[in-house]
Amino acid sequence: MTFLRHDNRPFTASDNSHRLSVRWLVNPGEHPRENCCITIENGLVADLRPCSSADHIQPWIIFPPLVNAHTHLEFSTLQQPFCVDGSFPDWIRRVLEWRNETTDDQASRIRSGVTESRNAGVQLLGDIVTGPQNSTDLKSWQGINAVLFREVIALTPARAQSQLDEMLQHLKLCAASQQPGIQAGISPHAPYTVHPDVLQSLIQLATQFHVPVAMHLAETVDEIQLLRQGSGPFANLLQQIGVWDPRLFPGHRDPQEQLEQLRQAPQALVIHGNYLNEQHIAFLARHPQLSVVYCPRTHARFQHPTHPFRKMQQAGVRVVLGTDGRSTNPDLSVLRELQHILTINPDLDISSVLHMATTSAATALGLPALSLPIRPGQPWHCTRLQLPSAALSLTQAMRHPDLHPIAESDQH
Ligand SMILES: [Zn+2]
Numbered sequence: 001m002t003f004l005r006h007d008n009r010p011f012t013a014s015d016n017s018h019r020l021s022v023r024w025l026v027n028p029g030e031h032p033r034e035n036c037c038i039t040i041e042n043g044l045v046a047d048l049r050p051c052s053s054a055d056h057i058q059p060w061i062i063f064p065p066l067v068n069a070h071t072h073l074e075f076s077t078l079q080q081p082f083c084v085d086g087s088f089p090d091w092i093r094r095v096l097e098w099r100n101e102t103t104d105d106q107a108s109r110i111r112s113g114v115t116e117s118r119n120a121g122v123q124l125l126g127d128i129v130t131g132p133q134n135s136t137d138l139k140s141w142q143g144i145n146a147v148l149f150r151e152v153i154a155l156t157p158a159r160a161q162s163q164l165d166e167m168l169q170h171l172k173l174c175a176a177s178q179q180p181g182i183q184a185g186i187s188p189h190a191p192y193t194v195h196p197d198v199l200q201s202l203i204q205l206a207t208q209f210h211v212p213v214a215m216h217l218a219e220t221v222d223e224i225q226l227l228r229q230g231s232g233p234f235a236n237l238l239q240q241i242g243v244w245d246p247r248l249f250p251g252h253r254d255p256q257e258q259l260e261q262l263r264q265a266p267q268a269l270v271i272h273g274n275y276l277n278e279q280h281i282a283f284l285a286r287h288p289q290l291s292v293v294y295c296p297r298t299h300a301r302f303q304h305p306t307h308p309f310r311k312m313q314q315a316g317v318r319v320v321l322g323t324d325g326r327s328t329n330p331d332l333s334v335l336r337e338l339q340h341i342l343t344i345n346p347d348l349d350i351s352s353v354l355h356m357a358t359t360s361a362a363t364a365l366g367l368p369a370l371s372l373p374i375r376p377g378q379p380w381h382c383t384r385l386q387l388p389s390a391a392l393s394l395t396q397a398m399r400h401p402d403l404h405p406i407a408e409s410d411q412h
Pocket residue numbers: 070071072128216271324325
């Protein structure tokens with residue numbers, strides 16, 4: 001499999017040597033380097049050193065490549081997110097209505113999301129997809145590295161077999177594809193839409209094909225109520241759409257059940273995890289193949305209580321960032337998610353959170369080589385941001401609304 005680098009060319013060892021001097025180089029967990037001169041030889045970082053007075057320093061911040069671990073590009077042509085009034089199942093009804101009514105074709109919606117993501121400096125994303133059906137559909141993701149988590153909704157045995165057959169086709173299609181940057185993934189949607197036996201079959205497929213899994217879990221109190229009590233707004237929704245089976249939701253169920261299943265996959269993303277408790281967090285910490293994806297602005301939009309990401313990180317859980325789709329978020333910028341975290345957690349700095357949208361996020365998607373720290377000996381591969389003003393400190397710049405990635409065409 002080949003992957004793409006920041007300027008959309010495949011990695012090669014034929015680059016000319018050159019030097020680049022930048023105002024800031026920031027690696028996760030390291031002290032930021034101010035006025036840093038980077039020497040690049042044959043596509044590798046050869047040297048990092050302080051700039052000399054003769055160097056022309058670009059007003060840039062350099063990061064390892066940005067990664068958006070969770071999105072739904074199918075919503076990328078929405079001008080604004082869906083209204084969140086009412087219960088979460090009410091919001092889901094709006095999504096289902098929109099899916100029935102939209103006239104934009106799926107390929108153009110995804111292409112719009114790929115273009116927006118690239119302009120936002122994102123070089124790898126985890127996309128939840130309802131296709132693709134063939135190699136032509138795969139071309140919608142051309143120009144970006146993407147794990148295509150095919151979504152499964154199958155609460156009833158009647159849907160299960162066709163969904164598993166389609167998943168098998170998806171895995172074979174991606175495995176046979178010659179398109180650079182594409183990898184398959186599996187997404188059992190959520191506990192309220194996937195039968196436990198279907199989830200188990202999907203985990204087996206993930207193991208057989210060695211691909212990652214992504215599942216929305218512990219996202220809302222309504223979901224927890226459905227599992228623990230077998231009642232509430234989700235029970236009403238499932239009854240309304242004719243898929244309610246009281247034997248599936250007898251009460252006394254818990255997200256721990258899904259965590260136990262997900263840990264059997266080679267790698268799994270727990271999407272949101274907003275209502276996971278200390279016991280779940282301790283379990284996640286014991287299973288490094290499991291990562292949690294926190295979507296900060298989506299989380300804020302639904303006005304959930306504070307996300308437990310700091311408690312999770314203290315326990316040793318890998319927590320990474322996603323934008324979710326434009327159905328819940330105004331854009332697809334994972335940089336804006338980082339900025340949101342820094343704004344609501346004034347005691348944190350960019351070095352302490354950057355891994356969530358770069359190196360750790362690539363690891364969570366099973367592709368750690370696509371976002372490595374910028375160090376001698378590593379492939380030269382980065383996201384560049386334009387400082388809004390040379391007078392700003394790094395702390396100020398990282399919280400500034402005009403901070404933005406540099407378009408690929410302006411980098412050379
Ligand atoms: Zn999602």
